[in-house]
Amino acid sequence: MIDRIGKDLEFYQKALALRQQRQEVLATNIANADTPNYKARDIDFSATLREAIGGGSSVPRLPDTSLTLTASRHIPARAHTTGPAQELYRVPLQPSLDGNTVDMNVERTEFAENTAKYQTDLQVLNARIKSLLTAMQQ
Template sequence: MIDGLSKDFDFYQKALALRQQRQDVLASNIANADTPNYKARDVDFSAALRTAVGQTGGLPRLPDTSLTLTSARHIPAQAHSVGATQELYRTPLQPSLDGNTVDMDVERVQFADNTMRYQTDLQVLNQRIKTMLAALQQ
């Protein structure tokens, strides 16, 4: 039972962490709206969440690997699988002369949408916790 609860809360923890990371990227775009040659970035939330929970096209995410050293002179090496998020560059609808690709209208809408979804995820998680507490009290 505890394992099931852990998996359920783990999903919400990953989703909220990804929403927070996307919020940081969008805030960075807004903050750099006047910076010459700044390229607006974003995170594909759906793909990042699938990767975070291990559903990458039906294939499970491989664990990180490190090599065993048999000599002190060997070079230590580690192989890391692709991280949960990959920041993508946004294609500008109307490029500016200074090379900046931030469109404030798009960024504000994306920022507000991500904030709303973050709050919704928190409310859903809060309701699940309240439901579990009510079940435990009965």
């Protein structure tokens, strides 16, 4: 039963990790708004999430890693990678003379939208966990 719950929550885990990674990319764009020749980047969230849950692989995935135990008291550990989210360059609407392609209006909008979606994902996950707890208590 625990495996089924883990599989059920795995989607939310991957979605939240990708939203967090996208938030970092957008924050980097905003931080480099005045850096000459900086190229704004973004992540195709839908394609990357589809790939992470097994809907096709366009970006090569690193193999899963497991540690070799050298003592009986070591804790076995495994690292499962979803593969790096491919960062794409944003096409500028109006590039600046110094070669910077960050449009602060676009970046702020994308940042706010991603924040709202991240919070929504957390609320949905919270509701899902509460419903599972209720089902287990009955």
